[in-house]
Amino acid sequence: GIQVEQSPPDLILQEGANSTLRCNFSDSVNNLQWFHQNPWGQLINLFYIPSGTKQNGRLSATTVATERYSLLYISSSQTTDSGVYFCAAPPFGNEKLTFGTGTRLTIIP
Amino acid sequence: KAGVTQTPRYLIKTRGQQVTLSCSPISGHRSVSWYQQTPGQGLQFLFEYFSETQRNKGNFPGRFSGRQFSNSRSEMNVSTLELGDSALYLCASSLTRNTEAFFGQGTRLTVV
Numbered sequence: 179g180i181q182v183e184q185s186p187p188d189l190i191l192q193e194g195a196n197s198t199l200r201c202n203f204s205d206s207v208n209n210l211q212w213f214h215q216n217p218w219g220q221l222i223n224l225f226y227i228p229s230g231t232k233q234n235g236r237l238s239a240t241t242v243a244t245e246r247y248s249l250l251y252i253s254s255s256q257t258t259d260s261g262v263y264f265c266a267a268p269p270f271g272n273e274k275l276t277f278g279t280g281t282r283l284t285i286i287p
Numbered sequence: 288k289a290g291v292t293q294t295p296r297y298l299i300k301t302r303g304q305q306v307t308l309s310c311s312p313i314s315g316h317r318s319v320s321w322y323q324q325t326p327g328q329g330l331q332f333l334f335e336y337f338s339e340t341q342r343n344k345g346n347f348p349g350r351f352s353g354r355q356f357s358n359s360r361s362e363m364n365v366s367t368l369e370l371g372d373s374a375l376y377l378c379a380s381s382l383t384r385n386t387e388a389f390f391g392q393g394t395r396l397t398v399v
Contacts, residue, residue, distance in 0.1 A: 209387075266388075275320070275330075277329060
């Protein structure tokens with residue numbers, strides 16, 4: 179099945195810094211989603227981005243489907259950005275989301 | 288618009304017991320999927336239901352089962368609980384198949 183890899187696994191930054199999280203996938207996918215898991219475990223939708231670039235406030239994402247990767251950018255980090263970020267994608271012909279192992283982001287005041 | 292609702296939020300069960308978890312999708316959504324999250328295995332797909340039919344199943348033993356009702360609400364059942372079943376169980380709903388998935392807050396199951 180499809181493999182989804184995220185990097186880096188851990189990232190510690192000072193408040194105000196910018197960060198880039200990467201998601202590589204091993205095969206063609208129908209779509210790609212980015213999530214932020216809050217401390218209580220809920221996965222919060224950030225982006226649904228099969229291809230191209232989207233922006234939402236301080237966050238933006240780019241997916242290059244032909245090269246099988248997606249990037250999540252966080253600018254001017256705040257302590258509330260801390261948590262684990264997951265990307266997930268279903269391979270073509272399949273509906274299940276395959277998740278990466280996540281990037282744990284810690285923002286220090 | 289209400290989000291995905293999972294009940295209960297927390298459960299403590301004893302080995303050998305069975306448990307039923309419930310998921311109410313976003314109004315109008317017809318596809319419901321279940322995932323298990325553990326520290327060791329990460330987020331793993333359990334099954335997907337659409338129009339009351341299981342469309343896809345992950346690599347879990349037959350002790351894990353589910354169903355979907357005509358109002359799109361879904362339940363999953365785990366029988367003969369094992370310690371390794373302790374996990375966060377997440378439900379996702381989508382408008383239809385292969386569209387954006389929205390997750391509930393999860394049910395945290397502890398098996399003792």
